[in-house]
Amino acid sequence: MEKKIAVIPGDGIGPEIISEAVAVLDAVAAIYGHKFVYEEVDMGGVAYDKWGDPLPREMLDKCLNSDSVLLGAVGGPKWDTIPSDKRPEKGLLRLRSGMGVYSNNRPARIWPQLAASSPLKPEIVDKGIDFIIVRELIGGIYFGAHRTMEENGEKRAEDIMSYTESEIRRIGRIGFETARKRRKKLCSVEKSNVLDCSRLWKAVMHDLAKEYPDVELTDMLVDNCAMQIVKNPSQFDVIVIENMFGDILSDEASMITGSIGMIPSSSLGDGTRGLYEPIHGSAPRMTGQNRANPIGTILAAAMMLRFSFDMSEEADCIERAISAVLDEGYRTADIAGAGEETTGCREMGALIRSHLAKTEVH
Numbered sequence: 580m581e582k583k584i585a586v587i588p589g590d591g592i593g594p595e596i597i598s599e600a601v602a603v604l605d606a607v608a609a610i611y612g613h614k615f616v617y618e619e620v621d622m623g624g625v626a627y628d629k630w631g632d633p634l635p636r637e638m639l640d641k642c643l644n645s646d647s648v649l650l651g652a653v654g655g656p657k658w659d660t661i662p663s664d665k666r667p668e669k670g671l672l673r674l675r676s677g678m679g680v681y682s683n684n685r686p687a688r689i690w691p692q693l694a695a696s697s698p699l700k701p702e703i704v705d706k707g708i709d710f711i712i713v714r715e716l717i718g719g720i721y722f723g724a725h726r727t728m729e730e731n732g733e734k735r736a737e738d739i740m741s742y743t744e745s746e747i748r749r750i751g752r753i754g755f756e757t758a759r760k761r762r763k764k765l766c767s768v769e770k771s772n773v774l775d776c777s778r779l780w781k782a783v784m785h786d787l788a789k790e791y792p793d794v795e796l797t798d799m800l801v802d803n804c805a806m807q808i809v810k811n812p813s814q815f816d817v818i819v820i821e822n823m824f825g826d827i828l829s830d831e832a833s834m835i836t837g838s839i840g841m842i843p844s845s846s847l848g849d850g851t852r853g854l855y856e857p858i859h860g861s862a863p864r865m866t867g868q869n870r871a872n873p874i875g876t877i878l879a880a881a882m883m884l885r886f887s888f889d890m891s892e893e894a895d896c897i898e899r900a901i902s903a904v905l906d907e908g909y910r911t912a913d914i915a916g917a918g919e920e921t922t923g924c925r926e927m928g929a930l931i932r933s934h935l936a937k938t939e940v941h
């Protein structure tokens with residue numbers, strides 16, 4: 580198969596982790612006889628520096644003309660003081676919105692080899708951590724009006740959170756469908772004791788539940804959910820959640836699995852074209868030191884093969900190669916135990932590729 584992939588290295592450690600993931604994709608292409616053609620896209624701080632815009636129209640078009648998009652990370656302190664609509668993050672938000680990818684899927688799964696890196700007590704980890712956060716990605720407070728004004732001699736700022744029923748229904752469906760393919764438990768997370776958006780969210784979820792009698796729907800307030808994720812994470816199968824709450828809880832969920840550096844994410848809309856990225860940021864202080872963990876991005880590339888290209892065998896083989904490297908005890912700095920030797924970003928990528936090379940295709 581031939582696929583066109585838009586590749587966005589972005590800022591900070593972005594280019595380092597992306598080059599390992601692209602090399603892994605090339606290894607997979609060689610093994611399975613596919614052809615991946617890459618189109619490099621500038622987005623984030625790097626695009627602002629070059630073009631004065633964190634996502635120029637031509638760059639968005641390149642993404643829309645590809646079969647899928649692979650992204651490293653964007654942002655950094657260098658761009659903290661520029662106007663808010665030019666910030667690197669704005670490029671990412673415009674990309675998500677421009678691609679119409681309303682459904683962001685963030686798995687929180689413990690790798691048995693890394694159980695000791697979880698900050699939770701072993702008796703909690705041993706009960707199992709394997710859930711998915713389905714985060715609404717192109718609505719809510721991220722996309723409402725943002726304003727700062729002068730009022731009575733002081734500044735006042737406001738950010739509007741709003742959701743329509745149809746925006747909630749389409750992400751709700753993804754939540755139910757995802758649960759249906761797993762342990763059939765869906766937890767809808769909101770703040771319905773305070774927010775109108777959340778009351779509408781809850782009502783739409785319960786309406787949808789009538790179409791999914793095989794899925795058990797529960798509701799949880801977001802503050803309680805933040806607590807339950809560290810107290811008893813094994814209770815969760817699929818969480819469906821609005822944009823900002825999902826941003827916050829997905830960082831928490833990743834940390835209990837050992838490291839945010841291991842977690843990929845997929846963002847999909849109604850078609851097969853997706854946006855795939857690790858959930859961590861651009862880690863500016865780690866840039867250029869060969870210390871980043873490329874596994875989150877390599878897993879994101881595997882997700883792209885699985886969900887956008889229907890190449891599940893190829894995706895399985897990437898995941899197996901990662902597992903084998905972890906079995907051998909190799910650890911990047913973020914997942915190494917105290918006193919353990921650490922493996923660099925490039926070396927980790929090369930180790931994964933050397934396992935891939937042993938794959939036999941039937």
Ligand code: IPM
Binds near residue numbers: 826
């Ligand atoms: C994420 C990030 C982004 C978000 C930032 C970089 C805009 O934190 O993907 O979780 O808030 O969605």
Ligand code: MG
Binds near residue numbers: 827830858
């Ligand atoms: Mg985040």
